[in-house]
Amino acid sequence: MSGDRLLEIRGLCVDYGHGPDAVHAVTDADVVLHRGEVLGLAGESGSGKSTLVMAATRLLRPPGVITGGAVRLYPAVGTEVDLLEADYDVLRVLRWSQVSLVLQSAMNALNPVMTIRVQLTDALAAHQPHLSRQDRHARAVELLEMVGINSDRLSSHPHELSGGMRQRVMIAMALALQPQVVIMDEPTTALDVVTQREILEELKDLRDQLGFAILFITHDLSLLIEIADAIAVMYAGRLVERAPASALFRAPRHPYTLGLLSSFPPLHGPRTPMTGIPGSPPDLRALPSGCVFHPRCRFAFDKCAVQAPPLAVVGASNDRLAACWLQLGDGPAPAELALREPDLTEPTASANGTQTSSGPTGRPAPTERPAPTGVPERAADHEEPVQQGSTA
Amino acid sequence: MTTPTLDAPDMTATLLEARGLTKHFPVHGAVRGAGRRVARRRGSGPVVHAVDDVSLALRAARVTAVVGESGSGKSTLARLLAGLITPTAGELLLDGRAMARSRRRRLDYAKTVQMVLQDPFASLNPIHDVHYHLSRPFKVHGLARSGADLDGKIAAVLERVALTPADAYLHKYPHELSGGQRQRVAIARALAVQPRVLLADEPVSMLDVSIRLGVLNLLADLRDSEQLAILYITHDIASARYLADTIIVMYAGQEVESGPAVHVTDTPAHPYTQLLLSAAPDPERVTAVTLRGAGAPPSAVAPPSGCRFRLRCPHAMPICAERVPPAFPAGDGHVSACWLLDAGPKSPAVTTRAGTPEPPAVSSCQLVRPITGEDAPDLGEER
Numbered sequence: 001m002s003g004d005r006l007l008e009i010r011g012l013c014v015d016y017g018h019g020p021d022a023v024h025a026v027t028d029a030d031v032v033l034h035r036g037e038v039l040g041l042a043g044e045s046g047s048g049k050s051t052l053v054m055a056a057t058r059l060l061r062p063p064g065v066i067t068g069g070a071v072r073l074y075p076a077v078g079t080e081v082d083l084l085e086a087d088y089d090v091l092r093v094l095r096w097s098q099v100s101l102v103l104q105s106a107m108n109a110l111n112p113v114m115t116i117r118v119q120l121t122d123a124l125a126a127h128q129p130h131l132s133r134q135d136r137h138a139r140a141v142e143l144l145e146m147v148g149i150n151s152d153r154l155s156s157h158p159h160e161l162s163g164g165m166r167q168r169v170m171i172a173m174a175l176a177l178q179p180q181v182v183i184m185d186e187p188t189t190a191l192d193v194v195t196q197r198e199i200l201e202e203l204k205d206l207r208d209q210l211g212f213a214i215l216f217i218t219h220d221l222s223l224l225i226e227i228a229d230a231i232a233v234m235y236a237g238r239l240v241e242r243a244p245a246s247a248l249f250r251a252p253r254h255p256y257t258l259g260l261l262s263s264f265p266p267l268h269g270p271r272t273p274m275t276g277i278p279g280s281p282p283d284l285r286a287l288p289s290g291c292v293f294h295p296r297c298r299f300a301f302d303k304c305a306v307q308a309p310p311l312a313v314v315g316a317s318n319d320r321l322a323a324c325w326l327q328l329g330d331g332p333a334p335a336e337l338a339l340r341e342p343d344l345t346e347p348t349a350s351a352n353g354t355q356t357s358s359g360p361t362g363r364p365a366p367t368e369r370p371a372p373t374g375v376p377e378r379a380a381d382h383e384e385p386v387q388q389g390s391t392a
Numbered sequence: 393m394t395t396p397t398l399d400a401p402d403m404t405a406t407l408l409e410a411r412g413l414t415k416h417f418p419v420h421g422a423v424r425g426a427g428r429r430v431a432r433r434r435g436s437g438p439v440v441h442a443v444d445d446v447s448l449a450l451r452a453a454r455v456t457a458v459v460g461e462s463g464s465g466k467s468t469l470a471r472l473l474a475g476l477i478t479p480t481a482g483e484l485l486l487d488g489r490a491m492a493r494s495r496r497r498r499l500d501y502a503k504t505v506q507m508v509l510q511d512p513f514a515s516l517n518p519i520h521d522v523h524y525h526l527s528r529p530f531k532v533h534g535l536a537r538s539g540a541d542l543d544g545k546i547a548a549v550l551e552r553v554a555l556t557p558a559d560a561y562l563h564k565y566p567h568e569l570s571g572g573q574r575q576r577v578a579i580a581r582a583l584a585v586q587p588r589v590l591l592a593d594e595p596v597s598m599l600d601v602s603i604r605l606g607v608l609n610l611l612a613d614l615r616d617s618e619q620l621a622i623l624y625i626t627h628d629i630a631s632a633r634y635l636a637d638t639i640i641v642m643y644a645g646q647e648v649e650s651g652p653a654v655h656v657t658d659t660p661a662h663p664y665t666q667l668l669l670s671a672a673p674d675p676e677r678v679t680a681v682t683l684r685g686a687g688a689p690p691s692a693v694a695p696p697s698g699c700r701f702r703l704r705c706p707h708a709m710p711i712c713a714e715r716v717p718p719a720f721p722a723g724d725g726h727v728s729a730c731w732l733l734d735a736g737p738k739s740p741a742v743t744t745r746a747g748t749p750e751p752p753a754v755s756s757c758q759l760v761r762p763i764t765g766e767d768a769p770d771l772g773e774e775r
Contacts, residue, residue: 192462219601220673274609
């Protein structure tokens with residue numbers, strides 16, 4: 001597993017501000033992105049998704065402070081760069097050529113007074129000074145065509161392009177130097193659903209062609225389940241669950257993931273009342289004690305309010321992690337099992353090590369998200385490709 | 393105070409009806425030449441066709457969802473229905489009566505039809521507390537007799553949106569509330585005057601995912617308990633399916649399809665609705681997505697002739713460019729403005745069409761599902 005690691009974030013802690021008033025935006029985050037993988041980072045606003053990647057790429061601005069952890073990039077097998085320790089010169093080379101970023105608001109990310117040509121060739125000029133002007137132009141044409149934009153748009157200014165085209169330009173720019181890691185922070189949130197789908201499909205094709213890994217940040221878990229190989233869920237600055245996408249969807253192991261899943265009304269099946277998650281996300285300045293989710297958790301028990309659960313492997317396979325006392329088999333076991341039964345079928349399976357096989361039947365609360373008939377078979381089909389994807 | 397002041401309306405009583413509602417915005421002259429601003433005369437020059445010939449009826453105790461992409465005219469429609477802008481053409485009937493221009497009648501209208509806006513971070517004034525925001529409607533409409541009466545009414549309206557105990561929220565400022573709580577305050581403000589129609593323009597799209605359902609469920613409760621007629625504007629067809637009784641799909645300022653919510657989403661008849669549904673995130677999806685009709689909406693200043701979707705439509709036929717498709721029945725109160733559903737010469741809509749190419753003589757039920765049938769466009773040429 002470790003051989004194909006590309007970006008490894010270990011125990012990252014990020015505060016905004018210093019001293020007792022500091023806001024703990026990210027606490028003890030562990031994220032591993034493998035080569036060629038699409039890893040989704042899901043969470044609500046304020047959950048620390050963007051802060052996490054900004055800190056990991058050293059783009060965090062004051063008052064953001066990295067207070068702990070390590071971020072390692074493996075540009076090639078056997079080489080390792082500690083991004084938190086790296087000098088500015090090292091970072092300057094790695095950025096864009098190894099790690100690039102696509103932001104949510106393409107209108108704000110693009111310079112309104114410069115043409116697309118200038119903005120596309122700028123990074124090329126900086127990173128590949130040996131290229132001639134003609135070579136840079138040729139590459140810019142190639143990049144635009146790669147994302148489905150006619151090259152006569154090179155002399156356009158951003159305001160002359162539609163929102164979808166601007167976002168495509170951003171993606172073309174991010175891929176200009178063929179980086180191995182592309183971080184996308186809500187890249188399609190501001191777009192219409194059809195445009196969003198077009199861009200996601202293009203992105204999938206580009207990934208297949210070029211083989212880069214994507215860290216895809218979004219609040220839309222239902223979208224991630226479709227496009228990501230694996231998903232990490234954040235809540236109040238902490239990672240609460242990580243799993244292959246379809247396993248997460250079929251059998252979430254953390255109550256917050258379950259709640260999020262039951263917050264998206266389905267497009268099929270009978271309409272049934274759904275509840276979402278009661279309460280609201282916590283104020284980061286006054287986080288609850290113990291597990292940060294416990295005030296909203298319907299399964300919470302005494303221990304949850306006292307001690308924060310670690311993110312630990314659940315079940316036999318190493319790719320399922322959850323931070324929940326219910327899963328760590330440490331609480332009042334009978335009550336825990338009784339509570340979990342209606343939501344996560346075969347709850348004992350997680351303890352006995354048949355985690356993966358419990359996926360097909362472990363559909364989230366049938367009372368909330370009725371699964372159409374035939375789900376078990378389909379889930380089983382899904383399990384395989386996802387695991388291949390995450391280890392490819 | 394929480395009892396609705398209704399005379400027990402019939403379950404299907406139409407409260408607010410729009411007939412052929414149209415709004416065109418003039419395109420003002422761009423800055424030309426030496427920075428001179430050229431304002432065009434009213435009534436001439438190009439216009440943006442924001443809403444074209446939309447008819448709908450909002451019924452008591454029913455949620456009507458309007459679904460469409462940005463620029464499809466959803467919000468303009470809401471503003472027209474709220475009486476905030478005057479239509480270019482068409483009628484707006486409240487309880488069967490046209491809206492009058494006088495200030496007195498305008499106020500009456502506002503008392504019956506209230507609006508909730510998208511962004512509760514922007515729609516509440518940051519320098520005023522909840523009590524102030526909720527006291528305004530009572531004062532503007534002269535509904536409170538005394539200070540104590542006002543306080544009682546404010547507490548009651550907070551209870552209606554499940555912000556309890558009211559005392560805990562009365563003196564909070566918007567920044568002290570979460571997004572969901574803010575939107576509840578905005579809904580409470582709209583409910584204060586006991587309206588019978590609530591126009592909710594993307595009420596949950598700015599909220600966190602985990603609290604959206606809470607607000608949607610609140611709207612559903614208000615529909616049931618207070619017999620409110622609700623217009624729910626959204627770009628999220630899944631949430632429309634969840635909440636609404638009726639869905640209206642808009643494209644480029646026009647209504648392309650409408651009908652019972654589940655019927656429209658389960659058996660979409662219009663190619664645009666099919667496109668929307670195929671593009672929507674769906675974790676249950678097993679097969680790869682094929683977008684049929686991808687592309688961008690047409691210019692609203694010079695929309696294409698005939699059907700406005702035809703330039704993207706995978707089934708486009710010659711007639712689509714010639715005539716605007718009327719609403720054809722697609723079963724179960726479901727109508728779709730698409731020539732594919734044209735049932736042939738028997739249809740009254742078609743008999744008025746002289747000199748057009750021979751209409752496709754195919755039964756509509758065969759064509760209701762071009763979503764799966766790859767041969768759908770060919771069916772029209774069978775005969």
